[in-house]
Amino acid sequence: MIDIEDMVREFADLTSQKSDAKLYEKLVVEEYHEWVDADTRVEELKEMGDLVYVLFGLARAKGYDLTTAIKWIHKNNLGRITQPDGTIKRRRDGKILKNKDHPKVLLEDLV
Numbered sequence: 298m299i300d301i302e303d304m305v306r307e308f309a310d311l312t313s314q315k316s317d318a319k320l321y322e323k324l325v326v327e328e329y330h331e332w333v334d335a336d337t338r339v340e341e342l343k344e345m346g347d348l349v350y351v352l353f354g355l356a357r358a359k360g361y362d363l364t365t366a367i368k369w370i371h372k373n374n375l376g377r378i379t380q381p382d383g384t385i386k387r388r389r390d391g392k393i394l395k396n397k398d399h400p401k402v403l404l405e406d407l408v
């Protein structure tokens with residue numbers, strides 16, 4: 298199965314697009330605003346996909362391994378969801394509160 302990094306690389310190769318971080322930073326902002334302004338669920342989904350796509354392009358331009366970073370963050374998040382008393386706690390808005398005693402994810406090896 299092809300991953301998002303491969304798709305972004307394929308697009309860049311086919312279009313001879315340079316890995317320009319400034320360009321991708323502008324595209325992230327542009328796609329974010331298009332997502333915010335989406336009028337339908339179909340448009341919202343399309344803009345969410347575009348936003349993820351350009352974020353992977355930005356990561357590529359900066360030399361980051363975003364796929365591995367996401368995997369490590371996910372693993373860390375799973376470890377941080379349980380509080381020392383074994384419960385899962387939420388803020389009033391539903392956000393899961395992470396266990397402050399669990400170590401934060403370390404991404405230094407990816408930078």
